[in-house]
Amino acid sequence: MPGQDVYIRSAGSALPGPAVDNAALARRFGMDALWEQWVEVFIGTRSRHLALDLESGKLTDTLADLAEQAGRSALDAAGLNPEDIDAVVLGTATPDQLMPATVNVVADRLGIDSVRSFQLQSGCSGAVQALDVARQILLSGHGKRVLVLGGDVIARFYDLTTDLRKAAPAELVNYVLFGDAAGAAVLSTEPGPGSAVVRSLFTRLVGRGRTPGAVLEWFGPADRNSDRPAATEDYKAIEEHVPVMAEEVLHELLEDTGWRAEDIDLVLPPQLSGRMTALIAKRLGLPDARNVSCVDDAGNCGNAIVFLQLEQALAGLAGGERAVGVSIESSKWIKAGFALEGTL
Structure with missing residues (x-):
């Protein structure tokens, strides 16, 4: 509509x-x-x-x-x-x-x-x-x-x-x-107390020709005795690519919303690890924005992590304040981001 x-x-x-x-x-x-x-x-x-x-x-x-x-x-x-x-x-x-x-x-x-x-x-x-x-x-x-x-x-x-x-x-x-x-x-489609309006949201597969950065196996009866590890992570590739992709997502969100970097009040950076998240947050160049992060204590909990961040962000997002979130999927490389504005 x-x-x-x-x-x-x-x-x-x-x-x-x-x-x-x-x-x-x-x-x-x-x-x-x-x-x-x-x-x-x-x-x-x-x-x-x-x-x-x-x-x-x-x-x-x-x-x-x-x-x-x-x-x-x-x-x-x-x-x-x-x-x-x-x-x-x-x-x-x-x-x-x-x-x-x-x-x-x-x-x-x-x-x-x-x-x-x-x-x-x-x-x-x-x-x-x-x-x-x-x-x-x-x-x-x-x-x-x-x-x-x-x-x-x-x-x-x-x-x-x-x-x-x-x-x-x-x-x-x-x-x-x-x-x-x-x-x-x-x-x-209906606002409520403490809600935030979605100003921008996108996801985009960018994995063409790229080697997976993470693999999670699913074994069945025919291969349950395989010697393949159940989960592997190419942490070096993730360290190399995710910060760059996160910066690209931020720029696209700013362009889509017409916001400036100094307009951002909260930033929800990718939650890979405590060290990586801190480095990415610094690279995003939003020194005046409050950082919403939970990976230090909750670990990288996959598809839950954005919701843990949203729970914190909604509690601290005042009416008219602006927040941006960045999420990067490294198994086959997906860029995702969203921009929110607190309701009055």
């Missing part, structure tokens, strides 16, 4: 269990103090939450468990009931099962029925892709309120028998980089 505004009414999140710091990881995997120091200096993430009991190796939470909690939180914050929702969209790289789709399991648990539902499989920018799909649903006139979910449970891919002292760097980094979480937001 031409001229129709779309608002983010609320956001919510769910983190499993207590925080797991680097010392706890070091003890569990028999690593020494130098390894712990390496994590602090070169990765910069202090802790993360895991949907896994490190001692028993048993999963404590599924993605559906966490997404249900986050969804309820977002609905409550928006003052809405399940029957008020016209569509549900989920972005994840780690669905609980191939079928049924996790989005439909969560909708069922929340009491949402007879609506459109979509599940997008992608890395971190899947959260923004899900927001994009929700926005298009609303702009096309097919509803007034969409519940958007995002999250990942990456700990299920951990091999707790692995000797990390012998692991390749591309495999080792996953044990310290990631955390588990889910998040949610309510998008609507």
Whole structure:
């Protein structure tokens, strides 16, 4: 619908269990103090939450468990009931099962029925892709309120028998980089208290001819005994490309909105690791903007991370203030960004 505004009414999140710091990881995997120091200096993430009991190796939470909690939180914050929702969209790289789709399991648990539902499989920018799909649903006139979910449970891919002292760097980094979480937001054509209007939002695949920067395997009966690692990360490639891509996203958002860098009050930078996020935030060149970051304590929790940031941002975004968010997906390289303005 031409001229129709779309608002983010609320956001919510769910983190499993207590925080797991680097010392706890070091003890569990028999690593020494130098390894712990390496994590602090070169990765910069202090802790993360895991949907896994490190001692028993048993999963404590599924993605559906966490997404249900986050969804309820977002609905409550928006003052809405399940029957008020016209569509549900989920972005994840780690669905609980191939079928049924996790989005439909969560909708069922929340009491949402007879609506459109979509599940997008992608890395971190899947959260923004899900927001994009929700926005298009609303702009096309097919509803007034969409519940958007995002999250990942990456700990299920951990091999707790692995000797990390012998692991390749591309495999080792996953044990310290990631955390588990889910998040949610309510998008609507109707503003509400503490909402923000979406001034710009885009996602764009830019992976043509590029080698994947991250790989997450899915093993079936025919290849379950494969010696391929379940997850690998080309951290060097990510260090090289993500800061450049993040800067490109910011420039495109500014051009699309007509805003100047000095107009930005909040910035939501990519949440790769504590160290990388700090470097990217500095590179974006928005010294007067407040930085909304949670990766230091929550780890890189994939498709949940944008929602964790949105939850913080909405709480601190005053009427008329402006925020920009940047998300980069490194598995096959997707640029994504959004611009928000607080409602009066």
